[in-house]
Amino acid sequence: MSLRYAYLGPSGTFTEAALRKVADPATDEFLPMTDVATALGAVRDGRADRAVVPIENSVEGGVSATLDALSSGVPLVVVGEALVTVEFVLVGRPGTVLADVRGVSTHPHAWAQCRKWMTANLPGAVHVPATSTAAAGARLAESDDGAPLGFEAAITAPLTAEQYGLEVLASRIGDSPDAVTRFVVVSRPGRIPPRTGADKTTLMVHLPDNEAGALLTMLEQFAARGVNLSRIESRPAGDSLGRYSFSIDAEGHIDDERVAAALIGLHRVCPLVRFLGSYPRADGGGVDVGKGFTDEDFRAGRTWVQALRDGVHPD
Amino acid sequence: MSLRYAYLGPSGTFTEAALRKVADPATDEFLPMTDVATALGAVRDGRADRAVVPIENSVEGGVSATLDALSSGVPLVVVGEALVTVEFVLVGRPGTVLADVRGVSTHPHAWAQCRKWMTANLPGAVHVPATSTAAAGARLAESDDGAPLGFEAAITAPLTAEQYGLEVLASRIGDSPDAVTRFVVVSRPGRIPPRTGADKTTLMVHLPDNEAGALLTMLEQFAARGVNLSRIESRPAGDSLGRYSFSIDAEGHIDDERVAAALIGLHRVCPLVRFLGSYPRADGGGVDVGKGFTDEDFRAGRTWVQALRDGVHPD
Amino acid sequence: MSLRYAYLGPSGTFTEAALRKVADPATDEFLPMTDVATALGAVRDGRADRAVVPIENSVEGGVSATLDALSSGVPLVVVGEALVTVEFVLVGRPGTVLADVRGVSTHPHAWAQCRKWMTANLPGAVHVPATSTAAAGARLAESDDGAPLGFEAAITAPLTAEQYGLEVLASRIGDSPDAVTRFVVVSRPGRIPPRTGADKTTLMVHLPDNEAGALLTMLEQFAARGVNLSRIESRPAGDSLGRYSFSIDAEGHIDDERVAAALIGLHRVCPLVRFLGSYPRADGGGVDVGKGFTDEDFRAGRTWVQALRDGVHPD
């Protein structure tokens, strides 16, 4: 079935690399969007079936924007994820040499991630912000020599250099050579992807109050059911300093008894819990379910209590 | 309906006083037994319908014997409880005066509970153990002057003095003038007494291992569901030193969602949990159910998760 | 140095067997006492230097009496412990055979521990309570045939049979063939036995209030410092039902940093903590000190904070 995928464009971004891992441009429609909120909005209003947006350690400005856009407004759910290795190149128009470079355009997050290389190799270069690495590359490529761009080079993904015919002045200039960005595939709510045994569940949780005790109470809902967390991030709750919500990836699927039990517990103790999807892990890693936390353990407990209520003592 | 009540006899004990609070000698049959295990055995083998035995702070040797007898063997359940104020008197045969008393017979627990008075008033008196306070009184009453009993007085309940025509040498001689003993009414499993809103649930729980961490894990099953404990007692697990089980009274009824959830949790994390009954509290005290722990809160959580599983997002 | 040892007598009890493990009758003075409170009182008022009393799983009525006597009154401390294997024999006067036995005298705890054997082999036998197993043996031995004792046999330790020239009618009649009783050596406070690396610390702790949460708070003081508990027993606080104190054996010595830290924490959160001694473990078992809980870890933490306070940043 052909699907329409909104993504954080333009063409050539790391997000497009992620998109190509989950969709096929030959059969699916790729719809580049200017920012994360717009991409998610396209799914909300039906212009797209899916959105692919960065969620963690992004170089495209993704994390906060994605978390916050998922956390409010019309409900959306994550139905998949993709991991992309992040590699930066410094590119210029053909003929440019390093010594020419006085200004470098790129997204601020990419600039931050190449800081060490820039300080060592182009200490005087000025940063010219762009809305994405691909946008910086595009602007560089589209200019002709006479125009005063204010920069002679851009930091982009290798794919961008290819697409725009730019010359690579330096490769692998990122501070973390093995950085990975995680992207999620977002959909309107509907059928949850079936349980595979190696799944994640993403949530947004508000705390009952502001104390350490409240965070402990929330985390205990997971611990009491043997559910590990693979990601936890605080997000300002928005109205004032000192109030936080938490964005969480838990190991397991809502169809796992232990995950359902943790959700029911959270629903009881937290003022707001938003379910943002259960979906297969991209890394295919397995999940260790501890003693007492299997589906069978939960069912056996319920069966036992029901028998007791019926006056039958199985022990 | 007439019921047969086994109880810790003989006639005149504090247990009989408790029995009279829950049964009527005019319509029910009272069956005195020599010890707690025998009384419970009479219910197990069908010779009695109910047993009334002391469970807490007993002067009749009750606590450990009752807890241990309930914790193993054919399952029994508690279906009610009764509180009896414990008051001790020193009694002698008519004509006895305090100065005559060289030996005092009573149950060892009663002896222990009158220690201060005895030390102050009869410092030289020797303790002659009896199987119950009533047995001590009976033996004193039945003896005739010539026989060498080895004691001239007994410590008993006021009721015993009356029943045997003994003379009260001193009243209110207990160290704790307002001591109360709690008795339980025990039955074979069957219909659980209906929920009243002011109930108790009694359990016996084995820990997964011997560390403080295991006890914490067990207690968290209650705390995570807002269930308070009104009694917790460790009992040696019997096979060797250093292994314990715990006898617990929890506030609430197995038909309360929060109690059922705690039981299901215990069933998952503990190697053995024995349900020993849900029944109305004798003191009629109410139960505070905290925010997030009402039946409605539990049902709302389950409904919410079910809706999510069905692809419906209620928030 | 010769010491005076009070113990739970009379001669021939299991307590004497424990006493012989820690003291030498050739050089030390053995002072039999009628009960635990009297033995501890002898140390308190200076008539004895040490008391040896049962503390756990006792057949002599020890546990509660010992715990309660240590928990109030003039402070005493445990300075050592001893383990004694408990073995019961059924004894009679020479010439007695099993078929003659209608009454059996022994301490109620011993009676309880031989219940299975008695039910199987002497189902009709009546229990005649005695203040100790040795007292039952002594009374049997001292009677001459004509006197109406009311019992023809006694349940005692093997040592008692030897001492009184009684005949063993049946051996190893206890329900738990490998039962062990733990005895403690009690002294007035003074020099604490030096740390051996395999020590125990005994405490009595009152909870801040009656909820499960209070018990959790107390146990967390141990868990947060990596201190395992080898024994925990609830004790009624005495004034009314539903209030408890806890008697605790923790692994480690007050001179261990982690034990001292747990004690300081308990002192802060509990209304009453009574230190009842640090002393070497009788079983010589080692203690696993987890990562982060060694003396060095505690000292390093303090040193680090002190450096920070002084404006020095060691990291």
Added chain:
Amino acid sequence: MSLRYAYLGPSGTFTEAALRKVADPATDEFLPMTDVATALGAVRDGRADRAVVPIENSVEGGVSATLDALSSGVPLVVVGEALVTVEFVLVGRPGTVLADVRGVSTHPHAWAQCRKWMTANLPGAVHVPATSTAAAGARLAESDDGAPLGFEAAITAPLTAEQYGLEVLASRIGDSPDAVTRFVVVSRPGRIPPRTGADKTTLMVHLPDNEAGALLTMLEQFAARGVNLSRIESRPAGDSLGRYSFSIDAEGHIDDERVAAALIGLHRVCPLVRFLGSYPRADGGGVDVGKGFTDEDFRAGRTWVQALRDGVHPD
């Protein structure tokens, strides 16, 4: 004493507004820097005595950059904080009207915070990223009409409009009209600001491993000492996905016993703890110290344990 203050420039930013709350341009030297890392670097290498940088809910790109720059490299400490109300205005060159505006320049965070107003009032406007709100205003002011800037308006602080003679096209256009940004004053380690009774302590903590249990263990170090947290934020640990460190503001001063005890505990259980300063709270709010957590409570606990070690029993 005159001090040199590095801050996130240029002149006219919200950071300068914060700086003016803690320093006086008449006596102190104000050194604008291009980004947070450079401002902190100026303190590290001695070119400045202090840096003022945003740390929470910033519109200038502060949070992550500040947290990460403080968390690694040569140690720095926070010695004060300042709160600034964030108010956005849309500004243009004199004569501009709203209908002229097709492009709007500002820092991406400011753009994100004015999203609702922009969508409602200038739905077609394109965002042109700038390195700060003040830089966007400056560029607009410095351009002359003929130049192709690509934007006709900027989102800035009211102060910027004033400084550059720009015309306010719309006021209070932020989504959260009462948004506040918190700034910190950073220094090289040295004398810690004295305890005032209303202080904060900032920390960066690595977890022992990635599980919910590890986060619980860390938070319990605070809870066990009654230390509340006013801010907790996860930060990717940098090397790979799924590893986090936590940036924390705790209530209290390192000279408070309870804070020192929590730090010692963290030092024991966490692989890395970085102390980032104790300093007075800008809001002057008091601190509730719970029962058992005052300095006196901690000292009393230590005194008690020391007495016990010396063989003195104070209870």
